[in-house]
Amino acid sequence: MGLVGMPRDQLRGFERVAVPLLERLNGSQRARRLMYATTGKFNAWWIDQLIGPLWQVRGQEHLHALRPKSGVIVVSNHRSFFDFYYLGTILVRRTGLVAEVTFPVRSPFFYTSPLGMAVNLAISGGTMWPPVFRDERKRQLNPLGLQQVAWSLGPGTMMGIHPEGTRGKGPNPYEFLPLKPGFGQLLPLLAADVTIVPALCIGASSSVLHEMRRARKPHGQRGEAVRLHFGPSMTVAEVMQMGQRDGQFDPMLATERVFDGVRKLADDDRREFAG
DSSP, rough: OOOOOGGGGGOTHHHHHHHHHHHHHTTTTHHHHHHIIIIIHHHHHHHHHTTTEEEEEOHHHHHOOOOOOEEEEEEESSTTHHHHHHHHHHHHHHOOOSSSSOEEETTTTTTEEEEEHHHHHHHHOOOSSSEEOOSSSHHHHHHHHHHHHHHHHTTTTTEOOOOTSSOOOOOOOOOOOEEEEEEHGGGGSOOOTTTEEEEEEEOSSSHHHHHHHHTTTTTTSOOSOOOEEEEEOOOHHHHHTTTTTTTEOOHHHHHHHHHHHHHHHHHHHHHOOOO
8 A cells, every 4th residue: 555645735835845745755665765875874974974973872782682573763852953863873874774764853844945845855865754743734634644654664664753842952951841642643553563762862962063063173172972872672562562551552651651761861871971
């Protein structure tokens, strides 16, 4: 069965161009894998070379132990615009798990303006898809987006999700925003053996140029390291069981249980680095 697209009569303005174009690109596995093999691998290479010197990576043994039969979902906190560029680069460059990627993204900017679409295509190969709507259309369109995610998540696919929904901008990097239930709502649509990996990114700013400049400085002058943590994995089947409340599946509870893995990584980081 092919990809089911967003209803065109529900799209507005530039969305009528961007949404069908990105659906067509991501609706073809051949096109997704071509974009990953070119734009995706190139971006992972330069990010690793130019920003990677700032990184301290923990938990790579959990990644190397993975033997996923279906896709991999990385569930992370959200502190900078580039959390998943850094976490994803670790999977792309240091494991053999990834053949294509997808990252649901908010529709404003990336799907509402030509510049946003150009940024999406240039820096991610169009993999910031499907769009997540924030206006009154979200009740109709976001469930279709979840179906599109489930349709695309097969063997060799890596997807990134921020259950917080938006960036935490407070002074305390260990303080998380209230979680959204979208991740939990996705789970019943997925294969039971899809692998879920909790992850944490701490110490990164939202300026690539700033990160590149300080990565070029000598050791001891670079400031805070960008710390990338990966935790033990779990399967969708396991999370579905963890998300049971009174015999019924609770999407919010399932989201909380998975994010507990992110909180555990934050606790570990705080014990080692805070202060």
